[in-house]
Amino acid sequence: MTQDTALIDATGTPEDAAAAPERKVFIKTYGCQMNVYDSGRMSDALASEGYVTTDDMEDADLVLLNTCHIREKAAEKVYSALGRLRETKKVRAAEGREFMIGVAGCVAQAEGDEIARREPAVDVVIGPQTYHRLPQALRRARIGERVVDTEYALEDKFEHLPDPTKTKGRVRSVTAFLTVQEGCDKFCTFCVVPYTRGSEVSRPLLQIVSEAEKLVADGVRELTLLGQNVNAWHGVDAAGRAIGLGDLLYRLAEIPGLARLRYTTSHPRDMDDRLIEAHRDLRMLMPYLHLPVQAGSDRILKAMNRRHKAAEYVALIERIRAARPDIALSGDFIVGFPGETDEDFRATLDLVETVGYAQAYSFKYSTRPGTPGADLPDHVPEEIKVERLARLQELLLKQQQEFSQSLIGRTIDLLLEKPGRLPGQLIGRSPWLQSVNVDANSSQIGDIINVRITAAGPNSLFAEVAEG
Ligand code: SAH
Ligand code: SF4
Ligand code: F3S
Numbered sequence: 317m318t319q320d321t322a323l324i325d326a327t328g329t330p331e332d333a334a335a336a337p338e339r340k341v342f343i344k345t346y347g348c349q350m351n352v353y354d355s356g357r358m359s360d361a362l363a364s365e366g367y368v369t370t371d372d373m374e375d376a377d378l379v380l381l382n383t384c385h386i387r388e389k390a391a392e393k394v395y396s397a398l399g400r401l402r403e404t405k406k407v408r409a410a411e412g413r414e415f416m417i418g419v420a421g422c423v424a425q426a427e428g429d430e431i432a433r434r435e436p437a438v439d440v441v442i443g444p445q446t447y448h449r450l451p452q453a454l455r456r457a458r459i460g461e462r463v464v465d466t467e468y469a470l471e472d473k474f475e476h477l478p479d480p481t482k483t484k485g486r487v488r489s490v491t492a493f494l495t496v497q498e499g500c501d502k503f504c505t506f507c508v509v510p511y512t513r514g515s516e517v518s519r520p521l522l523q524i525v526s527e528a529e530k531l532v533a534d535g536v537r538e539l540t541l542l543g544q545n546v547n548a549w550h551g552v553d554a555a556g557r558a559i560g561l562g563d564l565l566y567r568l569a570e571i572p573g574l575a576r577l578r579y580t581t582s583h584p585r586d587m588d589d590r591l592i593e594a595h596r597d598l599r600m601l602m603p604y605l606h607l608p609v610q611a612g613s614d615r616i617l618k619a620m621n622r623r624h625k626a627a628e629y630v631a632l633i634e635r636i637r638a639a640r641p642d643i644a645l646s647g648d649f650i651v652g653f654p655g656e657t658d659e660d661f662r663a664t665l666d667l668v669e670t671v672g673y674a675q676a677y678s679f680k681y682s683t684r685p686g687t688p689g690a691d692l693p694d695h696v697p698e699e700i701k702v703e704r705l706a707r708l709q710e711l712l713l714k715q716q717q718e719f720s721q722s723l724i725g726r727t728i729d730l731l732l733e734k735p736g737r738l739p740g741q742l743i744g745r746s747p748w749l750q751s752v753n754v755d756a757n758s759s760q761i762g763d764i765i766n767v768r769i770t771a772a773g774p775n776s777l778f779a780e781v782a783e784g
Pocket of ligand 3: 386421509
């Protein structure tokens with residue numbers, strides 16, 4: 317997943333920490349966009365403690381790993397990174413210089429005590445629901461306590477975090493993530509998220525609108541609403557009426573200066589009529605939808621507890637396409653779920669052929685201890701998973717390239733995000749989240765311009781400014 321769009325980087329001295337010695341934190345973010353957002357908010361929280369962020373680990377007084385537990389490999393990475401940090405800590409101790417190690421995110425939540433036991437060099441373990449307490453945890457650690465704070469906090473962390481636009485010196489961005497919902501109640505049998513992120517919680521409407529307004533006032537033009545299951549978001553409006561994500565999008569679309577809206581990640585079961593209407597009515601809601609299906613076989617979908625059939629997913633896509641014909645689809649797939657036969661796998665390929673994806677992520681099933689999938693019979697041998705993944709990825713890549721090629725010669729809107737590699741070149745995002753290089757001397761970052769696509773590379777598109 318792209319993680320470079322909204323990293324909030326604190327590189328100044330915040331006023332309220334003028335008296336504290338300046339310290340530097342290096343944050344390494346693993347996993348999904350939610351972790352990217354959380355890393356930004358943690359750096360805001362640390363700024364009030366006198367920390368500025370650095371992208372040079374050698375220079376850091378605190379290294380914070382914001383971790384992901386979704387697949388075995390993701391979790392393993394944390395322990396190998398900690399092994400290396402332990403060595404750095406020894407060197408720093410010999411120099412008499414402070415070096416603290418913190419572990420945050422989903423591995424912290426799932427294996428907090430285990431981390432503390434296996435890796436004595438770790439000073440602080442902090443969960444995704446408690447990271448507003450990071451400054452206090454560090455203070456406690458500095459006087460010798462080893463802190464594991466992964467209880468679900470009773471208080472709302474968002475009420476205790478500093479305004480994300482107020483961290484002095486942060487690198488401003490024209491795109492931002494905004495978490496509106498956390499946790500998941502779906503319990504797909506392969507997935508750790510309901511255990512690491514807890515049950516579904518929606519942030520209140522006013523809190524979201526207020527954060528969105530602050531971000532827009534700070535120069536943000538495109539907002540991506542985040543949630544592990546974002547289309548399960550629900551709230552109440554000023555009249556006390558129950559509302560869902562569709563209504564939230566209509567409300568946010570009223571913010572002057574905001575040009576684009578996106579949201580991710582959605583579950584097919586929660587795509588309600590109002591949300592589909594929002595795709596029909598709101599031009600600023602980008603015509604791009606990440607709607608994971610995971611598999612194309614009804615037998616496997618059932619075993620995964622996805623609670624819908626393949627044909628229902630395809631019918632849903634048809635309704636969404638009828639509402640917004642230029643919408644492009646993205647998805648997630650798992651191959652080699654326990655019991656998956658060649659025939660089941662073929663059903664996944666068939667579904668991909670039927671839907672036609674502009675972009676997708678695909679993974680080999682990874683057994684996660686504690687999830688129901690781990691106890692299922694008939695685990696698929698690794699070599700079959702490898703072979704199926706290669707076949708699926710070949711098809712998905714072909715579709716992605718076809719989609720990119722289909723844009724050549726077309727004029728599209730581009731939100732300019734950052735300078736390109738060559739002078740005069742800028743990089744922007746297409747409505748379909750593709751990265752586009754354009755020579756645009758007279759335009760500025762934050763502008764939305766009309767460009768004509770001239771070529772499609774493997775990872776990005778090329779364009780020229782369209783006249784008129
Ligand atoms: N909330 C999102 C996705 C969360 S995790 C949703 O419901 O779709 C992101 C993706 O990781 C999932 O969509 C799934 O494709 C993949 N994933 C989750 N658990 C996995 C596992 N045990 N093995 C392999 N891939 C997994
Ligand atoms: Fe995991 Fe399923 Fe929830 Fe997505 S919907 S986070 S895959 S349990
Ligand atoms: Fe990973 Fe946690 Fe996100 S497990 S995918 S970082 S919600």
